Amino acid sequence: xxxxxxxxxxxxxxxxxxxxxxxxxxxxxxxxxxxxGGLARGEVTPYxxxxxxxxxxxxxxxxxxxxxxxxxxxxxxxxxxAAALVEESLEAVKQLEKTGTYANVKxxxxxxxxxxxxxxxxxxxxxxxxxxxxxxxxxxxxxxxxIKARITTSNPKSESIPKFIGEFQKIVNEAKPKN
Numbered sequence: 001x002x003x004x005x006x007x008x009x010x011x012x013x014x015x016x017x018x019x020x021x022x023x024x025x026x027x028x029x030x031x032x033x034x035x036x037g038g039l040a041r042g043e044v045t046p047y048x049x050x051x052x053x054x055x056x057x058x059x060x061x062x063x064x065x066x067x068x069x070x071x072x073x074x075x076x077x078x079x080x081x082a083a084a085l086v087e088e089s090l091e092a093v094k095q096l097e098k099t100g101t102y103a104n105v106k107x108x109x110x111x112x113x114x115x116x117x118x119x120x121x122x123x124x125x126x127x128x129x130x131x132x133x134x135x136x137x138x139x140x141x142x143x144x145x146x147i148k149a150r151i152t153t154s155n156p157k158s159e160s161i162p163k164f165i166g167e168f169q170k171i172v173n174e175a176k177p178k179n
Contacts, residue, residue, distance in 0.1 A: 020033070020034030020035075020041070021034075022034070023041065023044050023058055024178070025056065025071050026177070026178050027073070027143075027145065027177060028071060028142060028143060028145050028147065028172075028175055028177060029175035029176040029177045029178050030071060030147070030171060030172055030175045031171065031175070032058055032069065032171065036060055036164055036167050036168060036171075037060075037160055037161075037163035037164025037165070037166070037167045037168065038062060038159075038160045038163055038164070039060035039061055039062050039065060039067060039160055039164055040060060040061060040062065041058065041059070041060050042058075042059035042060065042061065043059070044056050044057070044058050045057050047070070047072070048072075049070075049072055049088075049146075052073075052075065053072050053073060053074055053075070053146075054072060054073060055070060055071050055072025055073065055145075055146070056070070056071050056072070057069070057070055058070075058071070060164065062160055064153055064154065064155045064158045064160065065151060065152070065153045065155075065158050065160045065161060065164070066151075066152045066153070067149055067150065067151045067152075067164060068149070068150050069147070069148070069149050069168070070146070070147070070148045070149075070150070071145055071146070071147050071148075072145065072146050073144060073145055073146075074141065074144060074145065074146045076141075076144055079141065079146060080141075081120065081141065082118065082119055082120035082139045082140050082141050083120040083139075085120065085139035085140075085141065085146050085148055086120045086121060086122040086137050086139050086148075087122075089122065089137045089139075089148065089150065090107060090122055090124065090137070093105060093107075093124055093126065093135075096126075097126070101128065102126035102127065102128055103126065103127045103128075104125075104126065104127045104132075105124055105125070105126045106124060106125045106126075107122070107123070107124045108122070108123040108124060108125075109122070110122065110123065116169050116173075118140050118142075118173070119138055119139065119140045119169060120138075120139050120140070121136065121137060121138045121139070122136075122137045123135065123136045123137065131154055132154065133152055133153065133154055134152070134153055134154075134156040135150055135151060135152045135153075136150075136151040136156075136161065136165075137149070137150050137151075138151075138165060138168070138169070140169075140172060142172065142175070143177060147172050149164075149165070149168055151164065151165070
């Protein structure tokens with residue numbers, strides 16, 4: 001009996017040791033786990049949207065959905081709202097269409113009925129390399145940081161999408177800076 005209890009205890013402890021370490025964005029207090037909404041986190045990489053707006057890109061994916069979470073410092077005098085972050089992303093999509101990377105781009109304005117306080121969102125469809133894709137953008141400004149998730153899929157009915165969005169927004173909304 002003691003041996004079984006010891007084995008069970010060791011199994012439980014080893015599962016915690018094997019569980020991945022969350023990515024911690026200290027300045028915002030956002031802690032992104034290895035798995036979010038059923039999607040697996042990839043390698044966190046630095047990026048810069050504009051000079052002085054350095055940040056990180058955190059990818060998540062599964063077989064049908066790719067998500068990139070962007071967290072970057074912003075100048076609150078230049079970027080004043082979450083809606084401006086979404087518009088910035090949609091403008092980049094327009095440029096991709098002009099260069100031929102995307103074709104047949106269509107933009108969609110979300111209804112206000114499912115809005116989460118403090119968040120803004122947008123969506124578009126596009127054709128890329130012969131595949132029709134749908135992307136959803138969710139954005140929020142929090143403590144001088146832009147927080148944005150771009151979700152791209154060829155299957156907009158994937159159950160992973162609303163699950164990821166719900167869990168992601170909860171993490172961001174509850175985050176407290178650690179410094």
